[in-house]
Amino acid sequence: MDSEGEGFYSSSSDATADDSFADYAAVSRLQKPYKILTDDDIRQLFDDDISTVSDVLSVSRGAACTLLCQNNWNLSSVYDKFFAADHRNHQTDASSSSQQELGQNLCKICYDEISPQNTVSAACGHPFCADCWKTYVAAAIDDGAGCLTLRCPEPGCGVAAGVDLIESLASTDGKEKYHRYLRQSYVEASRRRKWCPAPGCNFAVEFDGGGGGGGYDVTCGCSHKFCWNCGEEHHRPVGCETVASWSEKNNSEAENTQWILVYTKPCPKCRRPIEKNQGCNWMTCRPPCLFHFCWLCGKGTGSHTHCNKYGGATAVDENNAKRERARKDLQRYTHYYERWHANEQSRKAAVKDLKTWRDNIGVSKLGEAQGEAPAQLQFVTKAWEQIVECRRVLKWSYAYGYYMEREAPKKVALFEHSQGEAEKQLERLHHCVEKEMGEYLRRRREDFQEFRVRVVDLTVVTGNYFENLVRDLENNRPEVVGGGGGRNGLKKKKDDDERKGLGKKRKKEDDDERNVPRKRATYASRYSRN
Missing domain, CATH: 3.30.40.10 (Zinc/RING finger domain, C3HC4 (zinc finger))
Incomplete structure (x- = not known):
């Protein structure tokens, strides 16, 4: 590591590292009370409700x-x-x-x-x-x-x-x-119960979110994490609208159409799109058209001599301007999608590494090399957990950035600064536990305790950076198209109003469910068995 990195990690004792882990918290959304229902639990609830109605x-x-x-x-x-x-x-x-x-x-x-x-x-x-x-x-x-x-x-x-x-x-x-x-x-x-959306999982989740709106992260018994509202993978700090819009955009044929608009031109005669794949500007359309024309001005080559003189704005210039706008839009989308996809791939790789450490395969190998007990090596598992979570947040922050209103440059600059700082710390941590760890897995190193302190500190600091990033994005959500990323221009006030209305409706439904025992007692006393 460079001198800046060495100065950054100031802890120098195991006690300090333990204190750091006491404050360690992975970036996660506020979780509400919920419980995982197994098949036996569902059977019991099912039978209880039937017995209740049968008795009353x-x-x-x-x-x-x-x-x-x-x-x-x-x-x-x-x-x-x-x-x-x-x-x-x-x-x-x-x-x-x-x-x-x-x-x-x-x-x-x-x-x-x-x-x-x-x-x-x-x-x-x-x-x-x-x-x-x-x-x-x-x-x-x-x-x-x-x-x-x-x-x-x-x-x-x-x-x-x-x-x-x-x-x-x-x-x-x-x-x-x-x-x-x-x-x-x-x-x-039931509005309070949902099946886990993970393939092959038979668990259900019973959630008690009160009467309020909003989405919450749920972790199933199969370890799958998903958003309670939309059923997709948990996606803090972006809203469900952003996830839906981003997924639709990634799968949309409109992106292919935009690519055709950017990198091709229509034949002046048959209007079929043509891609220029050689250096000569004199083009020949495909059969059966076979029209010969100039790539630059679109005129037929039979009477064409030159097109170097500027003759004022023409339809060709308007088409070129349209293609240029489409090119910029495509480049902007490509910028965010490439980084979104790269972080998703990094997250998947980190999940595999995390499984290795959770299964004690990596722990056993490192313990043998360094002579440490497995309990003393859990800091590596914590680091991988932090990496997985931060890769997820970073991935969705790029979808968030794509939908930000560009008319607010100060907000965009603040977002990009927070995102960049968080990403830099994550790369340090990921490099440390993925690349540098290899030396400690192969042979005993005298500086292992220093490495341990460095990993612990990086884990905590990276978590803090990402907590700040999430807080910034959630506080600035009104600046994002769709009140959290939706493409319809909804503002946060509208989302809050809808959530208040939804909250009142859910509160009424919850009150109805809670009043069932009271109604049951009333009915039982009114219509007792003969």
């Missing part, structure tokens, strides 16, 4: 499950609708269907005669044979979660099949799939 309404568990599914798993809605109408109109138990006398003994699907013992019907009483019902139920379950809204097969009948009826007709595998769809619906219907 004095119906079977299958009927309670049907009522909950029909009312989007909202207990308050179930109680309100159930007691607002006559109980007999809400009876969902399939066994009651046999009380209706229709005087029919013909299945309307297979047109075979059916005996009373082989007759199956939903609450509406439309009779069908058991075999047709089983085929109907099996096909619905195989088609997916749509089986949760399965209706009577009678044309025009909208009566739900009901959980009890489906369970009595489905196969063992079919019942397992059906209940899995029910639990998925149970999680997805």
Whole structure:
């Protein structure tokens, strides 16, 4: 390291390093209370809600499950609708269907005669044979979660099949799939619960964000981190609007169109875009056009002599000006995208290195080389954690910078200064643990303790720089198009107003959920079992 770097790391003892780690905090968004739900946890919550409705309404568990599914798993809605109408109109138990006398003994699907013992019907009483019902139920379950809204097969009948009826007709595998769809619906219907978006993860997250708006970082049990609001990877300091706009721009065909506009010219005759890939300015269009023209002025070469004289503004000059604007826009986008992509690649590489140290592979190798206990080498893991987090923040800061209003040069200059200083410290830390660490992995070094102090100090200082960067960006968010990066020019005040309105709505929903036990007690006392 140069002399500036040596002067920068002032700590000289293990005690100082330990004190530094006491203040260490990785850059992360403010986290609200949440918990990870395993499959067993979801089953327990699912069964508890069904039992509650079954006890209060004095119906079977299958009927309670049907009522909950029909009312989007909202207990308050179930109680309100159930007691607002006559109980007999809400009876969902399939066994009651046999009380209706229709005087029919013909299945309307297979047109075979059916005996009373082989007759199956939903609450509406439309009779069908058991075999047709089983085929109907099996096909619905195989088609997916749509089986949760399965209706009577009678044309025009909208009566739900009901959980009890489906369970009595489905196969063992079919019942397992059906209940899995029910639990998925149970999680997805709740505003406070979400599935982890990581591929192959079966965990859900139950979040208690109160009544306020905004996005929050959630870390699942599978270690995947995502934004609660949009489900994308956590993206502080930019807003969800910025992430959506940036992703759309990166995947948009408009960028290809802009490249064509910048680096090609239309043939004056057929208007197809032509790229100049040789030195001669006399161009020939592709077959079948084969028009010969001058690349500089666009005139045909048959009568063309020279085009060096300036004749005032022309349509060609306007097209050139348009191409120049497009060229500058493309260069600006390329600048930010290249750095966004580079930091994403660096972050992915750092994640792999972090896994090596978390799995104790790197810890064991370094411990053998330097004669240190694994507990004394956790500073390296902390450093890699800081690098991963800072690479993520730095990556999204470039998307933030792309959407900044260029009419505020002082704000842009402040942003670029904070970003540059943070990036410089991150590169020092990354170089230290990735490049310099190699010497300490290969052989014992007498200066290992000094190296340890240097890594610890760099980790803490880099974290502080990035915390300041995030704070600056969040405080200056009104200067960013889209109130956090959106491309529609929304300002922070509008976002705050929307969040206040959303907060009131969420607070009301939370109050409704909290009032469910109170309503349940009221209903139970009003409609007690006979």
